[in-house]
Amino acid sequence: MQAINSSGANVQATVVNVGGSASPDYRLSIQGSDYSPATIQLSDGSKDLLSTLSPGSYVSYQVNGQPSTVTSTSRNLAISSGLTVNVLTTGTANVTVAENADGVSTALSNFVASFNSATDELTKSRGQNGGALAGQSIVSELSSSLHALTNYAGSTNTVNSLADLGVTFDQNGHLQFDSTVFDQASSTSLSDVVNFLGSETGGGFLQAASSTLTGVTDPTSGLITDASNSLGTTINNLTTQISNKQDYISQMQTNLTAQMAAADSAISSLEQQVSQITNLFAAMTQASKNITG
Numbered sequence: 001m002q003a004i005n006s007s008g009a010n011v012q013a014t015v016v017n018v019g020g021s022a023s024p025d026y027r028l029s030i031q032g033s034d035y036s037p038a039t040i041q042l043s044d045g046s047k048d049l050l051s052t053l054s055p056g057s058y059v060s061y062q063v064n065g066q067p068s069t070v071t072s073t074s075r076n077l078a079i080s081s082g083l084t085v086n087v088l089t090t091g092t093a094n095v096t097v098a099e100n101a102d103g104v105s106t107a108l109s110n111f112v113a114s115f116n117s118a119t120d121e122l123t124k125s126r127g128q129n130g131g132a133l134a135g136q137s138i139v140s141e142l143s144s145s146l147h148a149l150t151n152y153a154g155s156t157n158t159v160n161s162l163a164d165l166g167v168t169f170d171q172n173g174h175l176q177f178d179s180t181v182f183d184q185a186s187s188t189s190l191s192d193v194v195n196f197l198g199s200e201t202g203g204g205f206l207q208a209a210s211s212t213l214t215g216v217t218d219p220t221s222g223l224i225t226d227a228s229n230s231l232g233t234t235i236n237n238l239t240t241q242i243s244n245k246q247d248y249i250s251q252m253q254t255n256l257t258a259q260m261a262a263a264d265s266a267i268s269s270l271e272q273q274v275s276q277i278t279n280l281f282a283a284m285t286q287a288s289k290n291i292t293g
Contacts, residue, residue, distance in 0.1 A: 001028065004042075011040060034073040035059040101186035104193065105179055108167060112175040118146060119173060138227035145216050145223065150175070152208045156192040159185055162205070165193065 004013040010033045019025030030050065032038045037057050042049040058071035070077065078084045122143055125133035133139055150167070154160045162168075166181030186193050198204015216223045 004030065010034060032056055035075075036073045101182070101190055101193065104186070104197070105182055108165060108182065109177050109179075112167060112177045115146060115149070116174045119143075122146075136227070136231075138223060141223050141227075142216065145212055148212050149209050152205045154196040154204065156189075156195050158189050159192040159196040165196070 001013045001015055004011065011030050012033055013028060013030045016027050016029045017024050018027050028042075030040055030042060032040055035056060035058055037055045039053055039055050040050070041053070058073060059075065059077075060071050062070070072078075076084050076086050122139055125131055125136070125139045127134070150162055150169070152162070159165060164181075165185055166178035167175055168178070170176050196204055198206050200206050200210040214222070219225055
């Protein structure tokens with residue numbers, strides 16, 4: 001039994017006493033894990049071991065009292081797209097479905113927090129103490145991309161901007177999220193909220209935001225990639241210029257050293273000539289004194 005249950009087969013084996021406590025008669029029972037009309041057999045390699053076979057059947061459900069019956073291979077039933085219920089027992093059960101926008105509200109709150117964090121990081125690269133990126137165009141380009149995220153305009157009846165969902169700017173350039181505005185919008189028409197947001201590939205704010213962020217992060221042509229390549233080219237050019245200047249300075253130093261050596265030699269020669277002239281003048285002066293007595 002343990003070997004069967006641990007084999008990975010889609011079955012469950014149990015031992016059943018069909019004879020009672022006075023005269024026990026233990027039998028091996030094997031059932032499929034799914035509720036489906038599958039025939040199960042156990043073989044020792046030469047013959048079948050199960051004598052009583054009873055194919056199963058699908059679990060049947062009736063939704064909203066409709067005459068058509070819905071079947072499933074488990075106690076989980078997909079009532080509609082994205083909605084699955086777990087029916088544990090037989091009988092009738094009431095399932096209440098209601099709109100819930102809490103996930104969207106949380107996502108908008110997280111978007112606001114992420115936007116503000118990115119804005120603060122870009123602020124660190126501005127001004128006199130802006131660091132390595134101070135004065136680089138990538139800072140303003142990234143700021144423009146961030147603000148482009150907030151400028152999307154929709155075309156629904158009640159929700160046409162992030163402001164209609166409670167996302168607005170404060171006086172410091174940070175986003176703020178008013179959940180009461182969002183609750184009002186979602187309670188009025190959640191479908192308008194969903195249509196405004198859209199999806200990454202199906203239009204709406206999310207597709208526009210995805211396109212904008214792809215323009216920033218694309219590994220081939222994104223803003224960050226272009227800026228990185230540009231900085232790399234600039235660094236390489238500066239490295240080449242520095243190397244050339246170092247070579248020039250080294251050659252200049254060699255030339256100046258040679259010129260200084262030549263100047264030292266010339267000065268030494270002049271000093272010798274001055275000494276000779278001085279000695280000659282002193283000898284002529286002494287000779288003149290000797291003549292005039």
